[in-house]
Amino acid sequence: MAKDFSTMELSNGSSNTSIHQVSDPAKRQTLQLAAWLGLLGSLSPLAAQAKASRIGFKAMPIGMGDFIELPADYVATVLAPWGEPVGIAGNMPAYKPDASNTAQEQAVQMGMHHDGLVFFPLQGSATHGLLVNNHEYIDEGLLFPDGFEPMTAEKVLKAQNAHGISVIEVKLDNKGWQMVRPSKWARRITANTPMTLSGPAAGHALLRTAADATGTRVLGTLGNCASSMTPWGTYLSGEENWANYFATGDKPSAHHKRWGLRPKSYSQWEPHDQRFNAEQHPNEPNRFGWIVEVDPMDPSSTPIKRTAIGRGAHEGAWVGQTKSGRAVVYSGEDARFEYIYKFVSRDKIQAGGAAANRDLLDHGTLYVARFDADGTGAWLPLVHGQGPLTAANGFADQGEVLVKARQASDALGATKMDRPEWLTIDTASGWVYCTLTNNSQRGEPGKPGVDAANPRVNNSMGQIIRWQDAGDFDGLHFKWNHLLLAGDPANARPEAKGNIQGDIFGCPDGITFGPGGLLWIETDVHSSQMRQGEFERIGNNQLLACDVTTGEVRRFLTGPTNCEITGLSFTPDGTTMFLNIQHPGESPSDRSDPKETAKYSNWPDYVDETRPRSATVAVRKKNGGVIGL
């Protein structure tokens, strides 16, 4: 019988970490809250003391085991693993560890492979809110009792229902964070949920299909990777590896090839769900790769794919706000040699939440980044009729520029990056940070060589780049540098040596500013490389904090075997950190065999012969203090 995994405590221990040098608890609490609210500059002399040492936890060693490790004065609880019913009244089927839940049951349970997540407070609460999770992809070896093959119509439907987004209600009580079930907000969005396409490409001929002659209605979202909250209280989700779901047949078009579509899909849905046969339905792939906006506060709302932000293998999108009140949406494509974008809204953000800003992301200008060797850069407009973006060059109108944003960026000579993953914005300074996770093909014959922003051939370790736009977030030029190059300085290969000040890591992926302005960095070293070769001394994937005023990096948490650490969000008071453990026990090859996978991990259930499960983890300080300080 399945255990109740609505929550489970993971870690305990004796205290070993000082918050910082302030001994009086009342003063410390004041300082923590002030730091979180960005008021440190007005507090003196406590402010100066805090600035000298903003990281307040004791560094953890590298992780080598199948569990979460974090400083002894912190505690982590597991919340909402794959298969847990989300809490729709009257429809809460229990998770079955033998993977025998049906497709219909999966449609009301947590999806697989949690990635981006955001905590939405209810009435500003730090103890009660909604958790919105992306379910990026699936491991068919774990999702089905009989593994990947043979694929059947029922298995395709279960696979589609394990993708998408989940909304759950959560509450903190004296046992930790719990799911509230049933909940009026509980919702699953899957690969079959009706959505609207909006913005300049909506209705375009390239978006029309046999099932949707209007080009404005699409079923579902796929490859939902990172996510964020907008200033008006909605959820933005990136559609990343959607190309894996489509099959082109033997003669792919140049357009399909440019977007990485293959003759046979990775997912093998096309024999059972024809719209994934891109030979018969060549425009269906054009309806994926967008930023999806969801209003989690309204369970009946229709998710909207925002075409004005451009199409890509989008990791996610993050919104800054200019002094004049415009939204600036930064995004990137996690694919080798692809691009970094920003969208500047035409209109200003209005008070009044989601309803008042319903069309905000439909009107504005999209730009792509060029990083120049002298430490400056330019945002190049993706505007039809400007420069090479003309009908003569294959761009009939603005809709085509947006659907073919990669080809447009190629034409503009934008900088081909080392797989841009997450972005985060330091609102105080205006610097925007982006992880470039790795690029093993940099410098290979026939591939782009190094440039100033992507300076290492066979870049196994990745780097973090940052820029500051001139004047404001809508500036058309910027200055840039690297926060750091990741990697172990002991590595023999020069390109695998990092310059990190502090604890070492490779393959940065998630990145988020948190309480007191600490920059949190999550890693995603692939399981085929983890703890081997150049990664031997780096250990399991991990979460670290960086004080960007000193450059110091300190390891905070390490994850179970072969997991990735991702999804990072805080309660408004900074006393709870939510993160995701994705694909614990991931097979170094493609798909898992449950018996084989148990050798790597059976987190978080720790029952033999069961399936490891992605899950959210809530981290709190035992004294209730602010995380990290």
Ligand code: FEO
């Ligand atoms: Fe889904 Fe690029 O990580």
Ligand code: CA
């Ligand atoms: Ca990622």
Ligand code: CA
């Ligand atoms: Ca990654």
Ligand code: CA
């Ligand atoms: Ca991942």
